[in-house]
Amino acid sequence: MKDSLLLFGAGQIGMAIARRVGADKKIFVADKKIENAKNIAKIMAEAGFDTVAVECDISNRDSIKRVIDQAGEISMLVNAAGVSPSQAPIEVILKVDLVGTAMILEEVGKVIKRGGVGVTISSQSGHRMLALTPHQDFELAMTPADELLALEFLKPENIRDTLHAYQMAKRCNVKRVMSEAVKWGHRGARINSISPGIIVTPLALDEFNGPRGDFYKNMFAKCPAGRPGTADEVANVAEVLMSDRGAFITGADFLIDGGATASFFYGELRPDPAN
Ligand SMILES: NC(=O)c1ccc[n+]([C@@H]2O[C@H](COP(=O)([O-])OP(=O)(O)OC[C@H]3O[C@@H](n4cnc5c(N)ncnc54)[C@H](O)[C@@H]3O)[C@@H](O)[C@H]2O)c1
Numbered sequence: 001m002k003d004s005l006l007l008f009g010a011g012q013i014g015m016a017i018a019r020r021v022g023a024d025k026k027i028f029v030a031d032k033k034i035e036n037a038k039n040i041a042k043i044m045a046e047a048g049f050d051t052v053a054v055e056c057d058i059s060n061r062d063s064i065k066r067v068i069d070q071a072g073e074i075s076m077l078v079n080a081a082g083v084s085p086s087q088a089p090i091e092v093i094l095k096v097d098l099v100g101t102a103m104i105l106e107e108v109g110k111v112i113k114r115g116g117v118g119v120t121i122s123s124q125s126g127h128r129m130l131a132l133t134p135h136q137d138f139e140l141a142m143t144p145a146d147e148l149l150a151l152e153f154l155k156p157e158n159i160r161d162t163l164h165a166y167q168m169a170k171r172c173n174v175k176r177v178m179s180e181a182v183k184w185g186h187r188g189a190r191i192n193s194i195s196p197g198i199i200v201t202p203l204a205l206d207e208f209n210g211p212r213g214d215f216y217k218n219m220f221a222k223c224p225a226g227r228p229g230t231a232d233e234v235a236n237v238a239e240v241l242m243s244d245r246g247a248f249i250t251g252a253d254f255l256i257d258g259g260a261t262a263s264f265f266y267g268e269l270r271p272d273p274a275n
Helices: 012-021 034-045 061-070 090-111 124-128 134-142 145-150 162-186 202-208 213-222 231-242 260-266
Strands: 004-008 026-031 050-055 074-079 117-121 190-196 253-256
Touching: 004 012, 004 061, 012 034, 012 074, 012 117, 012 231, 026 034, 026 061, 034 050, 050 061, 061 090, 074 090, 090 117, 090 145, 090 162, 117 162, 117 231, 124 162, 124 190, 124 260, 134 162, 162 190, 190 231, 202 213, 213 260, 231 253
Parallel strands: 004 026, 004 074, 026 050, 074 117, 117 190, 190 253
Antiparallel strands: none
């Protein structure tokens, strides 16, 4: 029987990665919106992939477990489910992007096959937020997923807006990958994260048309690459990480943003060049 690839998030980035690495796998395409899962499963099936569409809300642990229970032997994980700052309120961003990702890494980490490999999609947004204290970083990395939202600095009164919630979630993703890589390593498995910049997908198009639209358009116009990226370029990175060429890479995060973060700190995109 074939091993399975679990794809959480039936969006453009998830599909691009699954197409690159999933040719010989049974691919479970899991999404909260079953119509998205069916749509991506169909496109992939018509391109020769073996896919099954399943409904799953990653902010619910039982829902994640139900996908895992159906999947048999799991050798690959691609977590590309998420909501952006313009798509959801603070509580939903924290429950989905922050806690949901942490639960997926915990649950899949318990069953991943020896030699298995996974990637989860974080964001450049987490790289822009100023440093947290070492203790806060430790808490993001190590607190059991179900207790994360009880951390003082993640309480609603300490989150300014949806962008701040998203940045916290994405910072947390990177820290979770580091701590989970240790546990995954005990099973001979690897897990890494990828932090994309602006990648044209329905999620990014919502941002272009949302309250921060001009900010995002300016960001890609002025970044060193001078354009937004594509999901296939994210898949280029994932393919290396998930292949044998990435065998020595685990617990790491890879920024792929056309240089936008570099420019944010040291170039034209600096928010306050006087400082
Ligand atoms: N597109 C970008 O510019 C960009 C940049 C940085 C990071 N990201 C991250 O990449 C990931 C994928 O985004 P994308 O651009 O491919 O978006 P997308 O909108 O194409 O896909 C995201 C999918 O996640 C699903 N989803 C949302 N909430 C869910 C939940 N609770 N449970 C299960 N599925 C859920 C949506 O229904 C959607 O199908 C997200 O984590 C996003 O934060 C995207």
